[in-house]
Amino acid sequence: MKAILHTGRGGPERLRFTDTENKRPGPQEIKIRLKNAGLNHRDLFVMQDRPVPDLPWIPGSDGAGTIEEIGERVTGFTIGKEVVIHPTLGWNRTADLPRVPDILGGPTDGTFAEFVIVPVENVFPKPAFLSWEEAGVLPLSALTAYRALFSQGKLQPGEHLMITGIGGGVATYALMMAKAVGASVTVTSRHQEKLRKAIKLGADHGLDNAANWATESNRDKTDLILDSVGGAVFPRFFPLLNPGGKIVSLGASTEAQIELSLRELFFSQFSLIGTSMGSREEFIEMLHFIETYRIRPVVDSVYALPDTAKAFDRLTSGEQFGNVSISIAP
Template identity: 55%
Template sequence: MRAIIHAGGSGIHSLQQTELPEGLPSAGEVKIRLKAAGLNHRDLFLMAERTDADSPLILGSDGAGIIEAVGEGVDELLIGSEVIINPCLDWAKTKQVPTVPNILGGPTAGTLAEYVIVPEENVIRKPPYLSWEEAGGLSLAALTAYRALFTKGQLQPGQHVLIPGISGGVATFAALMAAAIGAHVTVTSRSEVKRQKALDLPITSALDSHADWVQAIGMNAVDLILDSIGPATFSQYFEVIKPNGTIVVFGASSGDDITIPMRSLFFPQVNIKGTSMGSHEEFAAMMALLEQHSIRPVIDSVYPLSEIDLAFKHMEQSQQFGNIVIRIDERD
């Protein structure tokens, strides 16, 4: 099978296309012929940290395709099924949070290949209304957004959610999901182009990241903030959040270290929570929500597998709006 491996150093330039054995599913596993896969910033972080001493790795966490073989104990009637992969392994129950989530695409071989083998419980039926490109690029971003909004953020209809840095898959999925249940959605971006694209989504408003948020938001203070930025914007959150409001952190694109104004935290009794990925239970609930509201992912661009380096460079330049998808089932 064709596969994209990362080997021999760090960064995008260490990506290589090669031929590898397909492998056979073991007990409890399914073998999937992939139709499409998605890229995530996690892939860039992994590549940046790897060295020439590391073993070759097939990157990629998201994917969708057709089950071609099953291992012992798996119903053979699943062969031929169109499925979406949940990339978060070994996390069944929502409250049983692992110390570090085990995610497809590092250390386990990922989806940037023609075939992947995963546990049966990590696949779910592909909704018919989704194209292969839409289905292949949604899993990690949509799961992260769902857990942040609903498990951690406890978002309710009519509440106001702020999503700073509208751009990638998690932020766009969060905006779509929140709007679908009847929440008010405000987003921010430094880019006027991205703010204009955001206005095509069912959101309340799109603010310039450098604007006066207090003046722009006015009396409609925020119940929930989803933070993936960190220190560059964190202090502003306390100016616009309601008493007993919640900040859910799922990223740190501007760095790890923040200074929290303690009185702004304990007087209004603000909640700060961290989140990452999600459980099998949440993945099933997330997919049910998408299907109930016919939510389609925002697709930024689609690349063939042979142009994987161009796709990652596009992501590295932070120009994307939505998901970057890799088309796999065609020989280029």
């Protein structure tokens, strides 16, 4: 089969489009003919930190397609069925928190290929109202946003949410999900065009990263901050929060180290919460949520499978708004 392989130490420059082995599914696995896949910053992190860099590996955690072959012990699925892939492996019950979630596409082979083989419990019907491009970029980012907002952040209707660094896939999903349940949403960015697009997508307010958020945000204080930027903006959070407010951290595109005032933390009873990916239970909840509210992923751009390295150039440019998609099959 045709696939994108990564070999050696390095980033997207180590990717090549080539032929590789076309495997068959095990007894409790399903083989999927992929239509579309999605890029995530996680793919870049895995490329740079592979334990066995000389072993050829297929990246990619997001994908949607049709069932090509079914393992001998699999029931309830049919050849040709349109499906999406839950990317978190082995984390079924939300309460059974893994130390570090295992994700499709690192270290296992992923979705930047004509076919992928996944456990039967990771295969779900594709939401019928989504296009292949939308379905292919849905799983990882939408799951991460759903868990961050509702399982960890406990967002309620009428609350005020701040999302830092609007523009990436998780941030755009979080914006749409929060508005769907009746929250007020403020977004931040250093790009005026991204702020404009976020307002058009439903955000109530947009703040430039260079602005003094404490003085410019002369409105109700924030109940929940969803942050993927990290150390560059974290010191600005406490003055923005209501007593009992929460900060949910899901990444660090800048410094991973922070300084904070413990007195402010305990006097105002703030909560600092980490989150990563999501369970099978939460994936089911997320699919129900996006079907109930008819939330459509924001697709920034689409690249053909042989042009995956160019797609990563778009991702790392910081200019994208929404998800970058890979078209695999017509």
